[in-house]
Amino acid sequence: MVDVKKALVTVLISVVVVLLLADGATVVQACLPSDRAALLEFRSKLNEPYIGVFKTWKGQDCCKGWYGVSCDPKSGRVSSITLRAISEEPIFQRAKRKGFMTGTISPALCKLTHLSGVIISDWDGISGVIPSCVTNLLALRHLDLVGNKISGVIPASIGKLAKLRVLNLADNKISGGIPPSITRLTMLAHLDLVNNNLSGVIPGDIGRLKMLSRLLLTGNKLSGQIPESLTRIYRLADLELGMNRITGPIPASLGKMAVLATLNLGGNLISGAIPGTLMTSSIADLNLSGNLLAGKIPNTFGPRSYFTVLDLSNNRLQGPIPGSITTASFIGHLDVSHNHLCGKIPTGSPFDHLEATSFTYNSCLCGKPLGKCRK
Template identity: 65%
Template sequence: MGGARFMTGMLLLFMALSSGVRSCPPSDRAALLAFRAALHEPYLGIFNSWTGADCCHNWYGVSCDQETHRVADITLRGESEEPIFERAHRTGYMTGYISPAICKLPRLSSIIIADWKGISGEIPRCITTLPFLRIVDFIGNRISGSIPADIGRLQRLTVLNFADNQISGTIPASLANLTSLMHLDLRNNLLSGPIPRNFGSLRMLSRALLSGNRLSGPIPGSVSLIYRLADLDLSRNQLSGLIPQVLGKMAVLSTLNLDFNKLSGPIPLSLFSSGISDLNLSRNALQGNIPDAFGPRSYFTALDLSYNNLKGAIPKSISSASYIGHLDLSHNHLCGKIPLGSPFDHLEASSFVYNDCLCGKPLKPC
């Protein structure tokens, strides 16, 4: 009988010790609660589950490493199809700020605090001390201040998304040290100054989205060194100078948006025989003729050259393009007869209006 009690006691002790090992450390739990204390979420109650000793178990948006039982991921999205959102029939709204307490989670791999609309304050400077960070996503808030100058310390970072906030200052030069970065999204902020000259060091990058800021200066030619870059959006800035010819020689670049800038000079010939299928150069100060450089490799779902200072005739080689879906040449100084046949047979007059002397279908006869 006594032996049975002893065995039961040992079993209970073993279970207690095991559960203690499997739960998150008190320091991680304390850091999460300090992080939560800086935020106010009034409608969904997403933090109601943040109770109990084990923050690795059933805490909404928190997941832990299975081996170390340290907090590895915080994923809090204000727009989601999860049941808690469907029951409330609304998207999320949260105020407060992102507490530096998250920096007391040394094994943090990803932190996603996205689309809460009301979170303000600054990016905690200390996030650059978290060596295992792979994903930082703060899109869709009201975060202000600048990007930490030493952001380049995060050598494992693959996703950096600060889009749709109120972040100001310049793009730190150290950003170019993020050699594992695949996705960079800084759209719709208040960033100013130049794009770092060594931007081309981001060799793993596939998407670079910097539109809707106040960036100035030239487009660095080093961008062409990013072999994997498929999507480059620099639109709605104050960039000036020439469009680098080398952009048209990039292996996988398919989307190039440079509209609403102050770019000048001629359009590089290389852009029309490249793999770019979505090209928007509208609302700049581009000059000269539209290059007579179209051919069978020219395949455009959209080609927008409107609102520039282009002159001369529409090049005849444009008819040899394999496909042009949407074409806009309006608001330039083009002259002469609009070519017949594809792609012109499906275009409307709005593609050609406000030029000096274009004529032919779909405009007035020559």
Template identity: 60%
Template sequence: MGSFMYIAILLAAIISTVHSCPPSDRAALLSFRAALNESHLGIFNSWKGNDCCHEWYGVSCDPTTHRIADINLRGESEDPLFEKAHRTGYMTGTISPSICKLERLSSLTIADWKGITGSIPSCITSLPFLRIIDLVGNKLTGSIPSTIGRLSRLTVLNVAENQLTGYIPRSLTNLSSLMHLDLRNNGIYGNIPTNFGKLRMLSRALLSRNKLTGPIPYSISYIYRLSDLDLSLNKLSGTIPPSLGKMHVLATLNLDGNHISGTIPPSLMNSRINILNLSKNAMEGYIPDSFDEKSYFMVMDLSYNKLKGSIPKSISSATFIGHLDVSHNHLCGQIPEGSPFDHLEASSFTYNDCLCGKPLKPCR
């Protein structure tokens, strides 16, 4: 009976070892954890014991290989740990290069901790199974690793709301599986790569609030899945490619707060776009008289430009226009009557040369 118990215990120990994470993964995790300091929530209190696949907060393993597959650490969460503390998370420290020893890592989320500094480890691009990089809402500095294009499986790259600088790496356009790109609120400068259109799977490209210069690449119109393009609050110049108005699923186009010049392409007025913001640029010429029943705008903001002429009459044929702002231009003439103008306020039309009619003063 004693020998039977001994064998049973031995078998249990062997099974436990087989189904736990490898010591190398555990050591890499503990090294990663040593570079971070989180003193309010105690999220790392569970990182103890030999099996990092079992109840280590934010860590998940592949059920077959028992290698670490996902690290999901969010500073803003509905987890009971956060609700009990009645606060969001705050963490300082850096992202240790030891993370790169987790060879089977598929998803890396270290988001919204507000105080994490340092750079993105360049060795991260050596992780061949990585699909998600989400580092939003920290204080990371440095640049996006130049070899980011090596991550052939990457579908999400979110490094928004940090303090990154440098150029958009040329290799980024090799990410043929990338679906979501968010670089907002950083200090990234230079031109958008001319071959940006190689990102054929991209559905969201959010690049606002950086220091990007140069023209909007024509190749963006090749991204047939793109539904949301936000290039606002940069230093972009040149003209708007007319081909953007011919994209099949583009619904949001934010170009406000740049140095874009030239005329508004007529194709934008009867496109699939329903949120169009071209405000605070240097757009000239006339508002295109090319609205039709395909025109459906929840928002159209053309304010703070150099537009002249009258408000086109074809705008009345639009199926819907929820919010329209043409203020701070050089427009003149009578504001058309009826929809959508019967529900717009005077502030939508003020600071023009000689617009008149409701909701402004009557025309003489």
């Protein structure tokens, strides 16, 4: 009887083992030797002596305990590399005062063919170029190289990365144009190229990026006009094109975008009149300062007008501040300084909490908080 029980237990254990092996989700594979070799080759082009990020990159299993490396539990293939400089840990703060990671991004990265995420951000000292072979990483969903000294161009075939959702190359030294193929990234939700040396025009068919919610291009040398197709990206919430060399008028259709909350066009060469649609839109943070805008401030404000920031300063605007502005539901900060405005400043909200600097350097504005108007 005892032997029968032992036999049954042995059978049950065998069944459980078979079931576990059949369920791939429960089996964690060690990393492939080829992936480990690629990681070490990638590591050899980087130098980080202060924090010791790469001290854990030892042993045969790169899927276990290697800082910043994640693997697919089913295949054992390396699926992401996450190396961020900024952390709440005091040791990281001390290291940033002493020095940074330096080196370049090795093309060996491209040997990790199952990568879905690459984050190498805020080290300030990483230079070189983006390896063009990165566009062969067809599983890539997240590419974040923000806050380094990367130069060169955005790979021309970036549009091959059909699964890409986040592309963040901000705060680098990238030059050249925005590749036309970028408009093939139809899954892209976040595009941040702020503070680089990009030139040329914004692709005319950028409206193909229907999933885009943030388009951040401030601080480059982009020229040309704002593409009309851009206003057909119905998910777009943040559009920042400030500090470029953009010309032409502001498309009135920008004010008809359903969820656009931030529009920064400041510091360009934009001309023409301000579309009245912007004053009754969903935009809460509107910066049109430092352009060549002329004509009058639209008298189209109403209860739907809600601005945390409304900056129209440093333009060529004329005429009075429109009376309808007092019907806005809220205006937190208003700046119309450095224009050619004239007439009495309206009374009531929001003017009862604004300072004189919001109205200075105009032709003949008067009234509180400036001096009294002449009779």
